[in-house]
Amino acid sequence: MKKKILLADDDELLISLLQFRLKKEGHEVTFVSNGKEVKEYLNNTIPDVIVSDIMMPYFSGIELVDFVRNELRLTIPIIIISSAGNEENVLSAFELGANDFLSKPFSPTELLLRITKELNK
Amino acid sequence: MLSINTHNPRALITAPKIHTDLLWDLSLLFVGLALLYFLFIFYFRNKLSAKTKKVAQKKKDLSPIISEFLFFEEESSKDEKTNYIQLKIEIRQFLKDVFNRRILSEVLLDLSIDVSGSTQKSLFKLYKELDLHKDAYAKLESWRWEIVSKGILELTQMQVSESYGFIIKRINDKRGTIRKQAEIATVTLKHEGISYFLDTTRYKISEWQQLKILEVLRNKKDFNPPKFKQWLTSNNKYVVLFSLRLIKHYNQNDAELSIIELVKHKNTQIKQEAILCIKEFGFMSATDTLKLIFWNSSTDIKITILSALSEIGTEDDLPFLHQIENKERNFYVKSKALSTINSIAPETIMPTKEIEKNIVHNTPKDIVIPEEEKLIIVEKPEENTIENTEDSQESIEKVEDLKINDSIHELRQEELAIAINATDKEFLETDISDSLGFLPIVTSKEKENTITKDSKPEIKPEDIIVNFQKVVPTNSANIQVEYTIVELNNKNEILALNLDFLPIVTTNVIPEKPEEINPLDLQVIGEEISVEKKETLNIDFLPVIYDIINATEEPESTVDVPNSKIENITTIFEEISVNNEAITEEENTILNIDKLLSNENETTTNINVEEEFYIPKAVFCDKRELEMLSLLEDLNELGDVREIPLLEEYLLKEKDGIIKDRIIELLEKFYKELPTTKKEINMDDVTTETSILEELFTNADTESKLILLNEIVAVSDKKELKLLMNLVEDEDERVREKAKKCLEQLKAQIESKNTKPDDSFEPIPLEYAFLEDYKAELQKNNINPSKINNLDIEEVSTINKEPSFLEQFYSFSSKLFDKF
Numbered sequence: 001m002k003k004k005i006l007l008a009d010d011d012e013l014l015i016s017l018l019q020f021r022l023k024k025e026g027h028e029v030t031f032v033s034n035g036k037e038v039k040e041y042l043n044n045t046i047p048d049v050i051v052s053d054i055m056m057p058y059f060s061g062i063e064l065v066d067f068v069r070n071e072l073r074l075t076i077p078i079i080i081i082s083s084a085g086n087e088e089n090v091l092s093a094f095e096l097g098a099n100d101f102l103s104k105p106f107s108p109t110e111l112l113l114r115i116t117k118e119l120n121k
Numbered sequence: 122m123l124s125i126n127t128h129n130p131r132a133l134i135t136a137p138k139i140h141t142d143l144l145w146d147l148s149l150l151f152v153g154l155a156l157l158y159f160l161f162i163f164y165f166r167n168k169l170s171a172k173t174k175k176v177a178q179k180k181k182d183l184s185p186i187i188s189e190f191l192f193f194e195e196e197s198s199k200d201e202k203t204n205y206i207q208l209k210i211e212i213r214q215f216l217k218d219v220f221n222r223r224i225l226s227e228v229l230l231d232l233s234i235d236v237s238g239s240t241q242k243s244l245f246k247l248y249k250e251l252d253l254h255k256d257a258y259a260k261l262e263s264w265r266w267e268i269v270s271k272g273i274l275e276l277t278q279m280q281v282s283e284s285y286g287f288i289i290k291r292i293n294d295k296r297g298t299i300r301k302q303a304e305i306a307t308v309t310l311k312h313e314g315i316s317y318f319l320d321t322t323r324y325k326i327s328e329w330q331q332l333k334i335l336e337v338l339r340n341k342k343d344f345n346p347p348k349f350k351q352w353l354t355s356n357n358k359y360v361v362l363f364s365l366r367l368i369k370h371y372n373q374n375d376a377e378l379s380i381i382e383l384v385k386h387k388n389t390q391i392k393q394e395a396i397l398c399i400k401e402f403g404f405m406s407a408t409d410t411l412k413l414i415f416w417n418s419s420t421d422i423k424i425t426i427l428s429a430l431s432e433i434g435t436e437d438d439l440p441f442l443h444q445i446e447n448k449e450r451n452f453y454v455k456s457k458a459l460s461t462i463n464s465i466a467p468e469t470i471m472p473t474k475e476i477e478k479n480i481v482h483n484t485p486k487d488i489v490i491p492e493e494e495k496l497i498i499v500e501k502p503e504e505n506t507i508e509n510t511e512d513s514q515e516s517i518e519k520v521e522d523l524k525i526n527d528s529i530h531e532l533r534q535e536e537l538a539i540a541i542n543a544t545d546k547e548f549l550e551t552d553i554s555d556s557l558g559f560l561p562i563v564t565s566k567e568k569e570n571t572i573t574k575d576s577k578p579e580i581k582p583e584d585i586i587v588n589f590q591k592v593v594p595t596n597s598a599n600i601q602v603e604y605t606i607v608e609l610n611n612k613n614e615i616l617a618l619n620l621d622f623l624p625i626v627t628t629n630v631i632p633e634k635p636e637e638i639n640p641l642d643l644q645v646i647g648e649e650i651s652v653e654k655k656e657t658l659n660i661d662f663l664p665v666i667y668d669i670i671n672a673t674e675e676p677e678s679t680v681d682v683p684n685s686k687i688e689n690i691t692t693i694f695e696e697i698s699v700n701n702e703a704i705t706e707e708e709n710t711i712l713n714i715d716k717l718l719s720n721e722n723e724t725t726t727n728i729n730v731e732e733e734f735y736i737p738k739a740v741f742c743d744k745r746e747l748e749m750l751s752l753l754e755d756l757n758e759l760g761d762v763r764e765i766p767l768l769e770e771y772l773l774k775e776k777d778g779i780i781k782d783r784i785i786e787l788l789e790k791f792y793k794e795l796p797t798t799k800k801e802i803n804m805d806d807v808t809t810e811t812s813i814l815e816e817l818f819t820n821a822d823t824e825s826k827l828i829l830l831n832e833i834v835a836v837s838d839k840k841e842l843k844l845l846m847n848l849v850e851d852e853d854e855r856v857r858e859k860a861k862k863c864l865e866q867l868k869a870q871i872e873s874k875n876t877k878p879d880d881s882f883e884p885i886p887l888e889y890a891f892l893e894d895y896k897a898e899l900q901k902n903n904i905n906p907s908k909i910n911n912l913d914i915e916e917v918s919t920i921n922k923e924p925s926f927l928e929q930f931y932s933f934s935s936k937l938f939d940k941f
Contacts, residue, residue, distance in 0.1 A: 110238065
């Protein structure tokens with residue numbers, strides 16, 4: 001089933017790789033490389049799932065979770081991607097309402113499985 | 122006015138003559154250089170940014186191709202396979218360009234950090250398939266250390282295990298960066314890498330490097346660590362140290378003897394690491410070695426040893442620890458020794474600091490504590506504790522006392538054990554110390570009185586004969602013990618002996634077992650405290666009412682009063698009639714306000730509220746008055762003495778009392794700001810002022826002081842009085858004499874100044890010139906400013922003729938210079 005997935009990360013190479021992988025599975029993937037673009041996109045479109053890096057320019061992953069949960073009042077699944085050793089931030093993201101998290105390096109296949117799991121909930 | 126030269130009129134350095142053409146030429150040269158510099162900057166910046174853009178674009182173009190490669194599956198459709206082959210051909214063409222190869226390598230390296238699992242494996246495979254690792258090999262041959270390091274890093278990151286043979290050669294490279302990169306690569310690429318590295322490395326392994334290697338080892342899958350004990354004999358001390366750490370990390374406790382031997386190593390780090398291993402693995406056989414090296418070790422090692430002993434030590438090590446406690450001067454080591462003692466034998470060292478020992482003396486007389494308990498309270502702290510005191514002599518004495526105590530205790534136990542019947546043995550063995558724990562120390566009263574704490578003659582345990590008699594316990598709660606007197610060989614010393622340490626001794630007294638007292642059954646005698654109203658009851662906090670306690674005075678307050686009588690004490694509350702005269706108005710304000718609010722003051726205070734609280738009616742000003750007052754406020758805030766004429770003019774014209782008052786206030790204020798010279802010299806003030814010459818005199822020698830004193834009167838004023846007074850008491854007689862003379866002269870000078878009418882004013886400065894015009898104007902109109910509105914206005918003078926301090930100082934220095 002085709003789902004709208006928003007990928008937010010400033011690492012364009014990784015995003016491109018993930019986009020390719022997710023598109024191959026038949027999802028509609030949009031990617032943005034900074035927080036401003038995330039806000040703009042979310043004000044216009046509501047995706048089915050958001051995959052966001054915790055460290056982004058202008059607008060961090062934690063702020064994104066806060067924005068989605070407290071300002072937009074959306075309950076869409078949010079998966080956070082973080083670098084190793086950034087677990088404290090991940091905890092903050094969970095407190096604000098993130099659904100899942102992946103620590104870099106991660107397998108794109110694993111991400112796909114987690115997205116599927118969140119969509120099936 | 123004195124003319125002061127502050128500079129030498131002749132210039133010491135003159136500027137060289139430079140031809141104007143040369144200056145022009147130089148200017149043009151520098152302008153040209155600046156332009157060239159900016160052009161270079163501009164060119165290189167543009168070049169760099171263009172390159173960055175190009176790289177970013179290339180990466181963007183490459184990323185879908187890479188994704189295609191990475192996620193290609195063998196089970197894909199025919200079209201996909203065709204597409205894949207097509208892409209491969211394309212990328213091979215693309216990689217013919219060196220720049221493109223470099224970009225692709227970068228992309229793959231970046232991605233390898235972020236992805237894991239099958240994608241990562243595909244990435245490594247692609248890297249090798251595209252022969253990008255050959256570029257990395259080429260880098261290894263470079264003469265530049267950074268290129269070589271990059272090559273090693275690339276090969277390590279892309280897991281090119283074939284490169285292992287090339288990299289291990291660089292483990293002992295003299296260039297640190299290459300060496301460290303090679304070490305990590307060696308350990309990463311193959312499981313046996315760590316062994317090879319530890320075998321061959323000749324250089325130092327830094328702490329950071331050790332951590333990195335350890336991290337690599339920890340993240341290695343299916344890693345079977347070698348026996349690291351084989352490197353404990355390495356010639357490289359860093360290898361030994363690292364091996365010890367690895368041994369500890371991988372819990373390889375099969376190198377006990379080697380590790381214990383390493384405790385004697387010259388290197389402190391190795392020594393410390395070995396001790397930590399001993400502690401970790403609990404090598405109890407190491408205690409002797411640890412004790413052996415203890416005294417010659419540094420503080421850190423000592424603490425580590427003690428820490429290890431706290432884990433592996435036994436009660437046999439306690440004497441050694443007590444020795445440390447007594448002999449060691451370092452506070453940390455001493456504290457650690459104490460904590461180690463307590464770790465081995467818990468609660469051997471009891472808290473002694475600020476512990477009250479004479480609790481029994483503070484017990485109220487009417488509370489009856491059985492003798493038995495009282496003595497236990499006194500006895501326990503002395504018996505079981507060692508004073509942790511700084512005074513080593515005192516602590517040694519105490520340890521000796523303790524040893525004697527222990528000896529006697531042991532003797533007693535032995536004697537007891539012998540005397541006890543076989544039938545009773547079982548009972549005593551089980552809990553003899555606990556069963557006899559309740560027994561107090563009892564000594565004959567006469568002896569107790571003669572023994573003083575201060576007299577502490579030496580006493581050997583062998584001099585004491587302690588005769589114990591049979592203890593026949595009937596049951597655990599009802600033990601009867603017979604005691605005999607302690608006899609000393611040297612009876613002459615009996616009076617001087619300190620027998621505090623002695624156990625339970627009585628003069629053939631068989632103490633009857635005291636009645637068991639349940640603390641709950643204790644009769645607590647309640648004591649009623651009769652409080653006298655005038656003496657002890659503090660009623661400051663009571664605002665209006667106070668208590669009269671109907672208490673009967675008892676001759677002795679300790680007379681028992683049954684609790685039931687407390688109920689009979691009646692409390693009478695009585696209203697106080699406040700004498701208004703006794704309370705000042707200020708104090709009574711709050712009270713009166715309360716009363717005003719509640720209207721309850723008629724009978725008690727006789728205060729007429731209306732009289733006391735006169736509320737003035739509002740006074741309204743007309744517009745002119747308001748403007749005038751506003752103006753005056755502005756003048757008050759922003760004005761100065763220059764406003765005086767205006768204010769006086771207003772004062773003459775003004776009829777309104779309020780405004781007049783305000784003008785007068787302002788005039789008073791501004792008159793005070795005017796400078797005056799007619800201040801009287803207050804000698805008290807003079808002495809408090811500090812002369813700047815004081816510092817000169819403080820640092821000067823006698824000759825300089827005399828020279829300064831020759832000139833001081835000429836330049837001095839009241840500030841120098843204090844200085845001269847101090848100099849009158851100078852050590853040197855010549856200075857004293859001179860100072861006396863100067864002081865007299867200066868006093869005379871000041872007095873003459875005070876008495877002489879000061880009519881020698883300098884011309885008025887411009888800022889006060891208006892006052893003269895104003896005075897003239899007043900005289901013309903026959904107005905006396907000092908009499909305006911009955912104000913007592915002093916005539917003001919302006920600037921003093923007397924030279925300023927700075928001028929005096931300059932003139933003094935020039936005088937001094939002339940003198941020299």
